[in-house]
Amino acid sequence: MSEPFTSPIKTVQEIPELRTLIQSQRKQDASIGFVPTMGALHAGHVSLIEAAREECDFVVVSIFVNPTQFGPNEDFDSYPRLLAQDLEKCQTAGADLVWVPTTDIMYPPHFSTYVEVKTLSEILEGATRTNHFQGVTTIVTKLLLSCLPDKAFFGAKDYQQQAIIRQMCLDLNIPVEIKTCPTVRDADGLALSSRNTYLSETERESALSLSHALNLAKEKIQAGETNLSHIKTEMQRLLTTTPLVKLDYATIVDAQTLEEIETPHPKMVALVAAFVGTTRLIDNCTLN
Amino acid sequence: MSEPFTSPIKTVQEIPELRTLIQSQRKQDASIGFVPTMGALHAGHVSLIEAAREECDFVVVSIFVNPTQFGPNEDFDSYPRLLAQDLEKCQTAGADLVWVPTTDIMYPPHFSTYVEVKTLSEILEGATRTNHFQGVTTIVTKLLLSCLPDKAFFGAKDYQQQAIIRQMCLDLNIPVEIKTCPTVRDADGLALSSRNTYLSETERESALSLSHALNLAKEKIQAGETNLSHIKTEMQRLLTTTPLVKLDYATIVDAQTLEEIETPHPKMVALVAAFVGTTRLIDNCTLN
Structure with missing residues (x-):
């Protein structure tokens, strides 16, 4: 049940299988690059995968629309889900493995643990989007600890998010280097989103x-x-x-x-x- | 500055040095056992170190009196600190390495991230000792992610604590097996503490x-x-x-x-x- 998609690139769903695949790369001394995404990939995501490809031996992309970072009146249900074309983009950009967990895998019954970065999470985006960053920091912790990459790649467009994730990794001693890549824009200047x-x-x-x-x-x-x-x-x-x-x-x-x-x-x-x-x-x- | 103690057993203070030592064991395929403590070691702690010795190739003990798990009217200042005799007990019980971080190492300036297990942390001990378990889960996450052991050993005496730590590791995908060892008692039945x-x-x-x-x-x-x-x-x-x-x-x-x-x-x-x-x-x- 772990490869439910017909795709040109290796995909995995369950965490033990993900870990086995990454572990076998580690045994060969491969460095691991990780790009966490919510899918609906655009040229901004592609630039993150390319940066990971450049810097690391084995590149893992995750695609997971994380429900806990959406507020009750936000766009969780309508958020674009485009798996087939996302997998093609991952392959073209040079990813080695795409991890597509289900919501049940990430949030099993009795799930009750949250990671929170105080202060930084309470201002700006956090002032408008209550609990948004708690959802982000909790899922990013889970994603990072499932993969244990050497480097993880985030976009500068979500400036506050990458600042919070840096603080979190420092504070919790998550053994990963956070890389922030430049915002990609359309020709007229609109930041890709x-x-x-x-x-x-x-x-x-x-x-x-x-x-x-x-x-x-x-x-x-x-x-x-x-x-x-x-x-x-x-x-x-x-x-x-x-x-x-x-x-x-x-x-x-x-x-x-x-x-x-x-x-x-x-x-x-x-x-x-x-x-x-x-x-x-x-x-x-x-x-x- | 990383070995400030004259001791019969190898000690380390800084996280990068700890990681280097553990990493070199991993390279030799050694399994890592970890026993987090607040020092003032008694036969209960010794039984945890012995269990780790039995099950793992390389045994790390941490000694850190964690300020964030004490309430403002609790005994942080008077909590017994007995490093010299603790190190001897670690050695006798078969530990390989004792990690003794400072408060500044664990909580540097701008530290602001907390791990919280809802529900389980709010009842029983949590009802009386506000924020106690948030302090415990935050420091245990930090300790586990600094060592990345295969197994970590906790005492059954702190029953709620080990239940919360199990839930936290499951929820955050912390890659460690939690082992709970039986409470050790004095001859008259008093649980060691x-x-x-x-x-x-x-x-x-x-x-x-x-x-x-x-x-x-x-x-x-x-x-x-x-x-x-x-x-x-x-x-x-x-x-x-x-x-x-x-x-x-x-x-x-x-x-x-x-x-x-x-x-x-x-x-x-x-x-x-x-x-x-x-x-x-x-x-x-x-x-x-």
Whole structure:
């Protein structure tokens, strides 16, 4: 029952079988790279798999739409599930093995353990999406401890997520190196997201306001602006005046602590989040 | 700075050095046994090290008095610290390596991640000792992920603790087998505990009421008593009528869920907790 898919690439469902396959690679001194995903793979995911291929001997991709990181009014049911084409993309990008666990495997009866990163999980995305990061940190712990990779690859687009996962691995002594790869964008600047498929044509046009707001911040900093409040206000004005956009936040934070900053800082990041129609999008860029 | 102790047994402080030592054993196909302790070792701990010695090729003991599992009014400061004699006991019992991390190593600045097992952590000990089990599950995760042993050994005396740790390892896919070893008792029946050293002579006499209450339950069950409420009441009466004893709970629960039960069950455990003077003691026995 462990290979239910007809696919061009080796797939596995159960954790003991996954471990056996990884273990046999380890015995041959292969380094293990791991790319956890929720499927609906786009060029951003592909770039993570390619980075893993570049740096590691054996590349494992997981595909699992994790229910515990979706809120009750969020898009768990409608989240795109495109397994056949995802497997093809994994193969083309150079993965060696795709792990596709079921929900019952990840959350068996009596499951009751949660991993939580305080403070970092409570702000920004965490302020709007209650328990989202607890769902993320719990599943990422489970995925990492099932694979025990040398390196795991995450996208910079989910900036807060990768910061939280770094803190978590450090705090819990999870023996893995976290690699954060650059955000991949469409030609017009829109950050790739599996949720972009929800956007209508006019919404997609409005969604460009997120990257425009970030570019505005970058240009202001490059032009020598030191009044960060002023920049944040301009980012917010750009977003609030775009049709179909409902701003959540547009801010500038310390790259490590994610605390909002008022004066320029050697390592700072601009972060934006907004609904475009009914689709929630996020984006960010470093400002140094 | 990693071996600050003059000791008869190899000790290590830093996690990277610990990992290097364990890794070199793994390369030789040695199985790794791990016994996490808070030091102040007694014959109960020694039995865990001996069990690890019996079952594994390389035995690691950790000694760390974990601050996060003590409440603000508990005995963290006065908890016995007896490193020199602990190291001797480790050596005699057959340990290969003793890991003695500092608090700064386990909880560096900005530490903010916690592991929590819901439900099981909220009852019995958890009802009285707020956040105790969150401290335990967080540190045990850290210890296990630093060592990555094949087997880890815990004492049955802390019955709820080992049940919670089993659930946590299952839920988080921590790749370790949890072994629970029998409670070791003094000749008069008192379960060994590092906290027994706090007891005066008269308190120690009163402390025997815990094992007496458990024996009473065992005898009643063996005699065919099926009214568990009746047995619990008798256990409670025995404890509340003993001088110097302040009962917390004396109950009979399902061995897995730790839920209180009213009718006999194939797998049940009697659990008691009480202050004797100012010292909080626990004990338990299976009833089948």
